[in-house]
Amino acid sequence: MPHFFTRNLFVQVSAAMTESILIHHCTLLTESGAGLLPDAWLLTQGDIIAAMGQAHELPRAEISPATTIIDGRAMLLMPGLINAHNHCSMTLFRGLADDLELAHWLNSHIFPAEARHVTEAMVYHCTKLAAAEMILSGTTTVADGYFLEHQAAQAFIDSGMRAVAAQGVIDFPAPGVPDPSRNLRTAAAFLDAWQGRHPRLTPAIFAHSPYTCSNQTLQGAKKLAADRGAPFFIHVAESRAEQALIRTPRGTSPIRHLAALNLLDPQTICIHCVWPDDGDLEILARSGAGVVICPQSHQKLASGTAPATEMLRRGIRVGLGTDGCASNNSLDMFREMDHLSKTQKLATMEATSLPAAQALACATIHNAALLGLKKSGRLAPGYKADLILLDMRQPHLTPCFNQDLLVYGARGSDVRSVVIDGRLVMRDHEILSFDVQDTMGEVRKLSQAVMKAAPDWNKPR
Ligand SMILES: [Zn+2]
Structure with missing residues (x-):
């Protein structure tokens, strides 16, 4: 059971949890009040956040050749x-x-x-x-x-x-x-x-x-x-x-x-x-x-x-x-x-x-x-690895002084990559977990019957 130390928190990681993702050189949204942490990293093990910190604290010994590494430069990492x-x-x-x-x-x-x-x-x-x-x-x-x-x-x-x-x-x-x-x-x-x-x-x-x-x-x-x-x-x-x-x-x-x-x-x-x-x-x-x-x-x-x-x-x-x-x-x-x-x-x-x-x-x-999800909704060791990465290299997100911009300026389309339960489900705007084109095709077929049943669907009100 390896220990990872970060910001005074220890997390024990089960040896059975082998999948891991390291996101580094990102800006990290910390607990409320602490603001944005620049040049930070976060490591997942299995379905949880194992550790996080700033560049000089990176536990290189704990990163295995199987770890998926994501370069988070110009990205902001926050809870899903x-x-x-x-x-x-x-x-x-x-x-x-x-x-x-x-x-x-x-x-x-x-x-x-x-x-x-x-x-x-x-x-x-x-x-x-x-x-x-x-x-x-x-x-x-x-x-x-x-x-x-x-x-x-x-x-x-x-x-x-x-x-x-x-x-x-x-x-x-x-x-x-x-x-x-x-x-x-x-x-x-x-x-x-x-x-x-x-x-x-x-x-x-x-x-x-x-x-x-x-x-x-x-x-x-x-x-x-x-x-x-x-x-x-x-x-x-x-x-x-x-x-x-x-x-x-x-x-x-x-x-x-x-x-x-x-x-x-x-x-x-x-x-x-x-x-x-x-x-x-x-x-x-x-x-x-x-x-x-x-x-x-x-x-x-x-x-x-x-x-x-x-x-x-x-x-x-x-x-x-x-x-x-x-x-x-x-x-x-x-x-x-x-x-x-x-x-x-x-x-x-x-x-x-x-x-x-x-x-x-x-x-x-x-x-x-x-919703009774006790270990969700924040970036902290021991919490569920449900994470999103926003691409901050965009005019409407430049400059970014603080987290308020996430509410008043950011859009869903700024999200570049998504991890859910420790699994990368979207990378660089591409959903990896299922075929979205196939799903849209199925819904378009279903919509034909809706259009037939509602003849005025295309008329402006
Ligand atoms: Zn409702």
Whole structure:
């Protein structure tokens, strides 16, 4: 068991972990507060970061002839970004129905398209297409929620990504669950099939929302997740219309409704939370439940601006996601960080609100904590080797004084190479883990049926 010493940290590396990557002469994004470390190196062993430091500390004796060496000159090395909310299969519906309000978008376009086009093959290929877009733009982990999630889980494994894959639960006939009375049994079978099966895959449960699931379904889904120690996701308080929909029959807010059903605890991740009132914020803070904000989707659907600044001030655990690309329409987490920070400044009329470092934390270490990925989201020995390298030799990244440029200036297309779980999945903009051309070909074939079924898809609104 060799020891590597760096910055007062020892890491024991298992002899069985033979694969290793050395990235050297790079600029390294260190723990928050310490800034950027020039002329640095990082060494992986197996699936973890074994050691890191500056040039004069390089442990040459520990580098074997089998080590893959990447020259990181003019590159910035940072943790892979984590997208805490996505419906990856919806890549098939990107741009199909833009510029519509949420209820009309869902009921007249998305739900009918899903009923017609979602198949096992569609979920597999379209999830892989999403994985390609995410890897190319520096996302190494995603939390996905959809139906036929077995296929999504397989797509994540085949693409090389790390994922929390959640089987959807809803009280309507859904792809793979034509009889909604079987929705919890289907979800249980999904957990049975995937728990402990692959080191990059965490299975979970996704209850669609308080307005599409009965109390009984919500409590059953949460109990199922809690009994198996799985994360539990739910869309909640996304729009003002949803507030009215819950308040009228139940006399309370969507978040109080979830609290009354005992659904809120640190393993529950509430997606959106655009419209919490003061009491709702208090409940969220007390419960330890996570909140994932999707700023571009909230803007595009005119849902509103989630009070992320106030949530963080109250100690609520806030993460960041893109939502499905039909309501965004991008899966680029660099764009999402930029929007998170700027929408908070506008909503609070305070330029100091949600600074860049906080947006970066939301997309990395905060998201890792929300998803229960204890050793992800930061560059530190012993953490998962999920890494991205940005090419800094570009006009819009020159000069680079500090990490704030990663939020306000960098784009997903600046990512040059990606390591996930200690494996090089993209090098010099080329995905190595699967054939992206083949995946795009499959999705183009699937899109023919979508075009035929929606004759006005090409007409400007
Ligand atoms: Zn969503």
